[in-house]
Amino acid sequence: MENKNQRLFSQLKELDTEQRNASTQQIDLADPLEIARLINAEDQKVALEVEKKLPEIARAIDLIKEAFDKGGRLIYVGAGTSGRLGILDASECPPTFGTDPGQVIGLIAGGKEAVFESQESAEDHESNGREALQEANLTSNDIVCGLAASGRTPYVHGALKEAKELGCHTIFVTTVPADQITIDVDVMIDVPVGPEPIMGSTRMKSGTAQKMVLNMLTTGAMIRKGKVYENVMVDLQLSNQKLEERSKRIVMMFTGASYEEAGTWLEKAGGHVKTALVMAQTGFSQLEARQKLEEHDGFIRKVLQETSV
DSSP states (O other), rough: OOHHHHHHHHHHHHHHHGGGOGTTTTTTGGOOHHHHHHHHHHHHHHHHHTTTTTHHHHHHHHHHHHHTTTTEEEEEEHHHHHHHEEEHHHHHHHHOOOOTTTTTEEEEOOTTTTHOOOOOOGGGHHHHHHHHHHHTTEEEHHHHEOOSSOOOHHHHHHHHHHHHHHTTTTEEEEEOOOOGGGOSEEEEEEEEOOSSSSOOOOOTTTHHHHHHHHHHHHHHHHHOOOOOOOEEEOOOOOOOOOOOHHHHHHHHHHHHHHHHHHHHHHHHHTOHHHHHHHHHHHOOOOOHHHHHHHTTTOOOOHHHHHHHH
């Protein structure tokens, strides 16, 4: 009878991410320029594979936005590179979109230590994924996005099963074909990037594909939540000098205000860029501008359209 290790060996042997790439079999003899060229040629294939999954990505954006509307969170769950990418995407939402740090979070097998130092064995048990979500106080309003290049990571499968049992919507981002996946989720985003330039090194094309998808998921959901005006992020937090100066430039760009005037509008708005933009273009007080933004779900365009009627 086949034991557990033999079953795992057999599973890995069939995965696309574990195959040899015919295009790079001489990479160990290549000079630096040729190494770069070979890797770049493989990377160019990734965006084309992501493009094939845009309908699934759009569905996931809708579900994430719905979760946010209910006060729920987007919770990424992954191991290794996949887990670190989830944490990266989550950590960038507050400074970029002014979100609460708890609205998008990332969980990684092995905990915080695994962000900086590999804790590979932590991914081998479904119970660890379940426990991680329990410790995060998962509710049915949350949405859970599993990340696993191989599609088989037990930690991620356990978390997705826990979420499903609680009534959460679930998303799965993987870089092997869906027919190699055994987990049931609401939205399957399988981006089969094929064999890596270096066999099994899923920090390469697989990591790039996952990063591209995650960029679209959170950015798309934040756009749908009114955090972007035209194509400018306007709900950023003034947490450092760079963001303070970027905020002034945004106010100047949309209102024609001078540098000094932009600073004054931001001061009157309590440092809130969206409020400053509405105040400067309508004459509303800070309170009125905030009320109008709340009435229109944070969409500046809707406030200005109503005002101009």
